[in-house]
Amino acid sequence: MNQPAGRRDYQQQSRSTELFIYLSENIVQVGILLVIVACGAIAYVVLDMSEKVKPRAVEKPKWTNNNWLDMRYGDADCAKNAQCRQLKRIYAEGGASQEAVRKNLLEADRSVTFEQLQENAPQYEGIPWAFEGKIHDIIGEEKRGIGDYILAEIRLGDDPGKLLAVRGDFRTDFRENDPVYVVGYLTGTSRPRLGASALKYSGKVVGFSARAFLRPSEAREILSGAR
Numbered sequence: 207m208n209q210p211a212g213r214r215d216y217q218q219q220s221r222s223t224e225l226f227i228y229l230s231e232n233i234v235q236v237g238i239l240l241v242i243v244a245c246g247a248i249a250y251v252v253l254d255m256s257e258k259v260k261p262r263a264v265e266k267p268k269w270t271n272n273n274w275l276d277m278r279y280g281d282a283d284c285a286k287n288a289q290c291r292q293l294k295r296i297y298a299e300g301g302a303s304q305e306a307v308r309k310n311l312l313e314a315d316r317s318v319t320f321e322q323l324q325e326n327a328p329q330y331e332g333i334p335w336a337f338e339g340k341i342h343d344i345i346g347e348e349k350r351g352i353g354d355y356i357l358a359e360i361r362l363g364d365d366p367g368k369l370l371a372v373r374g375d376f377r378t379d380f381r382e383n384d385p386v387y388v389v390g391y392l393t394g395t396s397r398p399r400l401g402a403s404a405l406k407y408s409g410k411v412v413g414f415s416a417r418a419f420l421r422p423s424e425a426r427e428i429l430s431g432a433r
Contacts, residue, residue, distance in 0.1 A: 213399040276376060288331055289373055292391040292415035293355075295332070302418040310417050311336055311389045311428055320368050323412045324396065331394025336412070336424055337362050338387045342369065346378055359411070360388060367407035369398065374416035387425035390416040 278284060279294040300306035314336035323330060337360075344358040357372045358380075362368035372388060380386055395413035420428075 210258050222404065236376040250426060288328075288395050289393045289413055289415055292393050293373065293375055296390060296415060296417045297375065298395075304425040306413055307418045307420070308428055309318050310334055310391075310424060311420075314389065318392070320362055320412065323392065324409045327392075327410075327412060328394040330392045333392045334390075335392050336387065336389040336425070337370070338385070338425070339363055339368075339370070341380055341384050341386055342366075344380065344382055346380060356416075361385060367409065369399070369403075369407075369411050370414045371411045372414045372416050374419070376416075378419050380419050385422055387422045388414065389418055389420065389425070390414060 249257060276296055279297055284290040284294055313334045315333050317388060318330055339360045339362045342359045342361050346356060355375060356378060360370050360372050360373045362370060393413035393415050396410040398410055399407060
């Protein structure tokens with residue numbers, strides 16, 4: 207059965223009165239509760255805004271071999287070292303690119319002999335040169351860290367008494383005892399032999415800055431004009 211309208215109004219007024227009395231009696235606790243809720247809401251808004259405006263972490267660029275080369279060849283000490291001067295020249299001319307290798311190989315001065323280099327190496331610094339030989343020792347790609355040179359000692363032809371100390375800034379998969387055709391520039395430097403080889407062989411180890419290591423067949427194709 208439906209209650210009379212007057213009865214419903216009385217009940218609603220009664221509930222409102224009870225709520226008002228409760229709030230009046232507990233005004234301190236209610237105030238604290240409201241402050242806590244307000245502070246929580248403000249903190250949430252501030253945190254949300256800070257997350258939105260927080261700058262993203264910028265990844266540091268990876269250090270590449272080109273970074274090392276730029277730093278090495280831009281250093282003032284490079285100009286004081288003959289081998290570094292020639293490697294810097296190679297780098298500036300296109301490194302081991304196909305066209306740069308071809309140009310260097312075709313311009314190689316084949317009138318310069320190993321004996322001339324042994325006698326007066328400084329006279330020939332910067333002259334383009336190329337030679338065929340066999341790798342006696344090498345620190346190749348598998349032992350070469352980023353920014354490191356390739357270091358090799360290479361016999362000229364089949365004569366173990368004719369040895370060149372070679373540096374290069376390029377990737378290679380050549381190994382010891384591999385036949386190789388080397389192209390680059392003479393550094394105008396030489397050094398005495400070390401160890402037992404100094405007693406067995408006369409002469410010095412001639413310095414060379416390499417642009418690239420080629421297979422002998424590749425070099426012959428370029429020289430013959432086949433490519």
